[in-house]
Structure formats: C-alpha cells, structure tokens
Amino acid sequence: MSKQLVLFCDFDGTITEKDNIVAIMRKFAPPEWQAIADQVLGQKISVRQGVGQMFAMLPSSLRQDIVDYIVAEAAIRPGFADFVRYCEEAGIELLITSGGIDFFVGPILAPFHLKNRIYCNGSDFSGETITITWPHACDTETCSTDCGMCKKKIIRQYPGDKYYRIVIGDSITDLAGAKIADFVIARSLLEQKCAELDLPYKPFATFYDVIDVLQSKAAELNQ
Ligand code: MG
Ligand code: ZN
Numbered sequence: 001m002s003k004q005l006v007l008f009c010d011f012d013g014t015i016t017e018k019d020n021i022v023a024i025m026r027k028f029a030p031p032e033w034q035a036i037a038d039q040v041l042g043q044k045i046s047v048r049q050g051v052g053q054m055f056a057m058l059p060s061s062l063r064q065d066i067v068d069y070i071v072a073e074a075a076i077r078p079g080f081a082d083f084v085r086y087c088e089e090a091g092i093e094l095l096i097t098s099g100g101i102d103f104f105v106g107p108i109l110a111p112f113h114l115k116n117r118i119y120c121n122g123s124d125f126s127g128e129t130i131t132i133t134w135p136h137a138c139d140t141e142t143c144s145t146d147c148g149m150c151k152k153k154i155i156r157q158y159p160g161d162k163y164y165r166i167v168i169g170d171s172i173t174d175l176a177g178a179k180i181a182d183f184v185i186a187r188s189l190l191e192q193k194c195a196e197l198d199l200p201y202k203p204f205a206t207f208y209d210v211i212d213v214l215q216s217k218a219a220e221l222n223q
Contacts (some may be wrong), residue, residue, distance in 0.1 A: 006163045028069075
C-alpha cells in the first residue's frame with residue numbers, strides 16, 4: 001500500500017512573495033525593531049523572543065490598520081490557487097505551517113478556504129500593546145530552538161511509515177522540518193541549504209513548479 005502524501009507549506013516568502021512581519025514592522029514599528037530582527041538573525045535571541053518583542057512595540061489599537069495594510073500589500077505567489085485546487089482534487093493533505101500571526105495570516109489566506117488547516121502563532125489585543133501567543137510552541141524534549149511555531153512538532157504528528165512528508169519553504173526557519181521530512185520543495189536560502197546538506201529536494205519559483213513536482217512524486221509513490 002502506498003504512503004499518503006502530506007504537505008507542510010510555509011507562508012511568509014513561500015505563499016506570499018515577501019515576509020509579512022518585516023513589511024508590518026517597516027510600516028508601523030519604531031526603528032528599534034531592526035535591532036531585534038538583527039539579534040534573531042544572529043541567533044542571539046530565539047525567533048519566539050524576537051517576534052514577541054517586535055509586536056510588543058505596536059499599540060493594540062493599530063490592529064485594523066495593520067490588517068488593512070497587509071491584506072492590500074501581500075502578493076500571493078503565482079499558481080497558489082491552482083495548487084490548492086490540485087491538492088484537493090488529488091486527495092493530497094495540505095497544511096500551512098507558518099511562523100506568522102493569526103490576525104494577518106487568516107485574512108490574507110481567506111480567499112483560499114484553508115481555515116482549519118493553518119498552523120500559526122496567536123495574538124491578544126486586550127493590553128496596551130500587541131501580545132503574541134504560542135499555541136504551537138516547541139516541545140522541549142524534541143526541539144531546543146524555541147521556534148515559536150514549531151514546524152518540527154507538527155511534522156512529527158505524521159509518522160513516516162504512513163505518510164510521505166514534503167516540506168515547501170524558503171528560509172532557515174524551514175530547515176529543521178526539512179531535515180526530518182522525506183522530501184523538500186525549496187526556494188531562496190532553503191534551496192541553498194538543501195544543496196549544501198545534500199537533502200533530497202527540487203527548487204521552485206511558482207506554485208505551478210510545485211504542482212509539477214507533486215505530479216511526478218504522486219506517480220512515483222503509486223507505482
Ligand atoms: Mg518563509
Ligand atoms: Zn521547535
């Protein structure tokens with residue numbers, strides 16, 4: 001019996017052309033956000049700490065302005081709607097695994113009806129400034145990275161003896177998951193890392209490329 005295909009698809013820089021947290025900070029945060037971002041990139045603080053600190057600089061009253069801005073600003077990578085439809089028709093399980101925040105990931109993805117298949121961080125606007133919540137934080141026995149939204153933890157819920165697990169992503173935050181997946185579809189920095197580490201992967205630029213890879217994978221698995 002063949003394994004079932006399950007996809008773990010990143011959001012920022014993968015489904016959207018650019019990183020939405022960076023776009024939000026550029027538009028709404030005081031310039032100090034850049035120093036926090038640098039600390040995250042330099043691995044001085046964790047992604048969870050950095051994202052929490054950056055959003056804590058933004059007043060909760062900005063919520064609707066931020067959503068309106070980012071929904072208008074975010075460009076969806078070509079082919080995404082066809083990719084969602086292809087997965088549905090082919091019976092491929094598609095999960096969105098995002099380090100983004102629910103209050104903007106949800107509205108950007110609303111046209112694609114993926115609601116209960118989105119894993120991301122949460123938010124609380126009851127205080128003076130925005131508090132990020134972490135419903136999918138690392139379980140510390142298996143991940144020491146303090147990811148915020150732990151992609152590895154989600155992937156582990158799909159055992160390799162039943163599922164053929166494919167990670168789709170663009171960046172360093174996809175790498176831990178890519179290492180434990182069966183196959184990777186990668187662009188940008190993740191593509192470079194997959195090549196360096198000799199992980200099984202195919203590159204992509206649009207979701208039409210992703211569909212092509214999936215069609216040949218599905219044929220392979222059904223042989
Ligand atoms: Mg990304
Ligand atoms: Zn983790």
